[in-house]
Amino acid sequence: MVSIQARVCIRRLYHPGVPSTRLATKCCQGTQDFKGASFWNVRSFHVGKESLEDESKDNTTLVHFREPKTPHPLLAKPHQQGNAELSISLNHIWSEEEIQERLDNLYQHRPKSLTDKIMHRIMWSLYRSFNWVTGFKPVNTPVRAVEWRLIVLESFAGVPGFMAAMFRHFRCLRTLQRDHGWIHTLLEEAENERMHLLICMKMFKAGFVTRCLVIGAQVLMTPFLAAIYVVNPGAVHRFVGYLEETACLTYANIIHQVQTKGTPLNEAWAHLRAPGIAKAYWKLSEDAMWIDALKCMFADESNHRDVNHTFATMNSDDPNPFVSKHRKDAAVAWRLDSQGLSADVGCHKTLEVKKKE
Incomplete structure (x- = not known):
């Protein structure tokens, strides 16, 4: 024996x-x-x-998580990193029409309840303070001020989704009940914001002051939002919805300044190419510009805005209405890869695929 x-x-x-x-x-x-x-x-x-x-x-x-055929970006060889053919992208692939429609309609939620008004007042107070600290202004914004702002914004924007997903995960384990599909959407939001940060870090560097702002924002705001989420999850989703509204305003203003001749942003960013990580993430073409990546980031923020405002009106045990959207995004991304198409802004072949979907 x-x-x-x-x-x-x-x-x-x-x-x-x-x-x-x-x-x-x-x-x-x-x-x-x-x-x-x-x-x-x-x-x-x-x-x-x-x-x-x-x-x-x-x-x-003996294997619980099966290894995919596509190598993980961090394990891929240097010449494979940033290759769209080797990426796993389940995020929404935006078309030119979708982006332009969202740029033309900057939705802003009107606070109705007392909780909405409190969250709205807190968010806009932070927004104005953030503008003053980073030196951001709507006209002729210094390039360095925009770099500071994007790094700090994206570093904090990835916190609420992950925190909410964690609390819902613990709630499921504690109550022995299902999550109804919320966790995936919240984690996707956190990962999307983290990808925004990584893409920005490919374009500009963070100095000592910027890193201090990032740490301060995370240390101060995370306990604040966590305490509120325990008492009223809908209030946090409403707060994040207002946060994404300010992010949409910021990106829309940046895009406008980059496209306006004579502005500091136009002179510095108009001729920049999009980094490889952005091309792989949004399925952009090889000749995609930095402005195309900024437009995709704006569209992502507008989607987070709508998702969180929707969650703010729902009960914790309501089914997630965005589950079917995740499946559709994954199918479109897979089809683009399998057919060798590009998600370049204005690519007619890609737009035709989207219309059929």
Whole structure:
């Protein structure tokens, strides 16, 4: 009979992704059943009803999260990073028509309840203070002021979604109930904001003052929002909705200044190419410009605005109305990749695919 320790060793020998020889030497050293036995003789042992030979042929029984065929961006080789063909993008791929429609209609929610008015007042007080600290102004904004603003804005905008998803996850575990699809949308929002930050960091650097602002915003605002979410989750979603409204105003103003000749932003950014990470994330063409990436970021912010204002009007146990949208976005992204199409702003082939969807 094989001892329990030997059985554990055999199991570990066939665990995917673990160096077998090294693990076997460490695990089985000193085990009586393995003294004098070679490494290859281990395959003859049987554990339970199924032999290890069968398990070695089908490693899916030992794998919980299956590795995708597409390499992770952080594990890809340098020449593969930023390649749209190697990216996994489940975010919405924006067309020129969608972006322009949202630029022409900057929706702003009118506060009705007392909670809405309080959240609106707090957000706009922070917005004006943020403008003063970063030196942002609606006309002829200094380039450095915009860089500060985007880095601080995107670094904090990724906090509420992740925090809300965490609280809902704990709530599901605590109450033994389903989440009704909210967690995925909230995590997608947090990841999208984090991608905005990474894209901005490819275009400009953060100095000491900027990093201090980032840390301060995260340290001060995270406990504040967490405390409110415990008492009234809808109030936080309303606050984030107002936050995204200010983000939409900021991006719309930046886009306008970049497109207006003679402004500092036009002179500095009008001829910049979009970074590779932006091309891969939004399926942009190889000749995409920085202004195209800014438009996509604006469209993402407008989507977060609408999602959070919707969540603010719902009960915590209502089903997420955006689940079908996630599936559609994933299908469109997959189809664009499989057909070799581009999501370049104005790409007629891509727009035709979207209209059919």
